[in-house]
Amino acid sequence: MKIILNNREEIFKVDKLTIDELIKLKNFSFRLLVTKINGELVKKENRGNAIIVEGDTVAVIHMISGG
Amino acid sequence: MKFDAIKKLLSSKTVGIAGCGGLGSNCAVALARVGVGNIIVVDFDVIEKSNLNRQYYFYDQIGKKKSTTLKENINKINPEVNVIAIDKKLDSESITETFKDCNVIVEAFDKAETKQMLIETVLENFPDKAIVSGIGMAGWGDNSSIKTVQHNNLFICGDQKSEVSEDNPPLAPRVGVVANMQANKVLEILLRK
Numbered sequence: 729m730k731i732i733l734n735n736r737e738e739i740f741k742v743d744k745l746t747i748d749e750l751i752k753l754k755n756f757s758f759r760l761l762v763t764k765i766n767g768e769l770v771k772k773e774n775r776g777n778a779i780i781v782e783g784d785t786v787a788v789i790h791m792i793s794g795g
Numbered sequence: 796m797k798f799d800a801i802k803k804l805l806s807s808k809t810v811g812i813a814g815c816g817g818l819g820s821n822c823a824v825a826l827a828r829v830g831v832g833n834i835i836v837v838d839f840d841v842i843e844k845s846n847l848n849r850q851y852y853f854y855d856q857i858g859k860k861k862s863t864t865l866k867e868n869i870n871k872i873n874p875e876v877n878v879i880a881i882d883k884k885l886d887s888e889s890i891t892e893t894f895k896d897c898n899v900i901v902e903a904f905d906k907a908e909t910k911q912m913l914i915e916t917v918l919e920n921f922p923d924k925a926i927v928s929g930i931g932m933a934g935w936g937d938n939s940s941i942k943t944v945q946h947n948n949l950f951i952c953g954d955q956k957s958e959v960s961e962d963n964p965p966l967a968p969r970v971g972v973v974a975n976m977q978a979n980k981v982l983e984i985l986l987r988k
Contacts, residue, residue, distance in 0.1 A: 791907040794959035
């Protein structure tokens with residue numbers, strides 16, 4: 729499936745992924761994240777069943793200390 | 796647009812700034828200079844000597860509360876800005892109450908946990924409000940990695956990778972770049988509507 733991930737087009741061999749699966753696949757290692765699918769927030773407790781499909785826009789943003 | 800017209804437009808706007816540290820204090824000052832009418836600044840912390848390498852405070856203000864001192868500093872620069880200083884540690888309930896009438900919200904916290912809490916609270920409760928966050932600004936040099944990225948109404952200024960630590964401290968130049976980038980993005984949002 730083809731999706732937009734963090735403003736870039738990406739292709740995956742599967743036709744759907746949960747956010748947790750995507751995080752594992754991409755090695756997003758920071759422990760604190762903000763995730764969105766199609767503009768809507770997906771909180772940590774829902775990432776195991778939030779499903780990404782063809783054409784979705786996904787944001788996975790690392791929270792980094794400093795400010 | 797001439798500056799007078801810009802000032803007139805901005806005078807009716809309200810910007811909420813969560814955090815009065817390196818990002819918040821510098822962002823607030825930039826917005827006050829151009830004439831944003833109402834600025835809400837929130838922080839529970841007190842000014843320490845070690846803050847002066849990046850935060851918009853002065854030596855004789857060490858020991859004072861950040862929120863009220865920032866208000867003082869802003870009004871010395873621009874007496875016309877209505878600054879609401881809130882000496883408080885924000886949580887998800889008080890965030891919605893405090894920022895509900897803001898046109899734009901600036902995320903200027905220091906800890907990753909609270910940055911997440913603020914961003915998630917705003918995304919859930921105010922999906923139509925713009926939020927401008929600062930993420931990744933430690934160290935020095937490397938100007939070219941500092942950018943602004945957009946995800947719908949969430950804007951992220953910073954390099955999104957440099958975490959603050961003892962070996963990689965936050966310093967005025969780089970923190971200032973990010974803080975002013977946030978202010979610049981806020982201006983863009985306020986002036987486009």
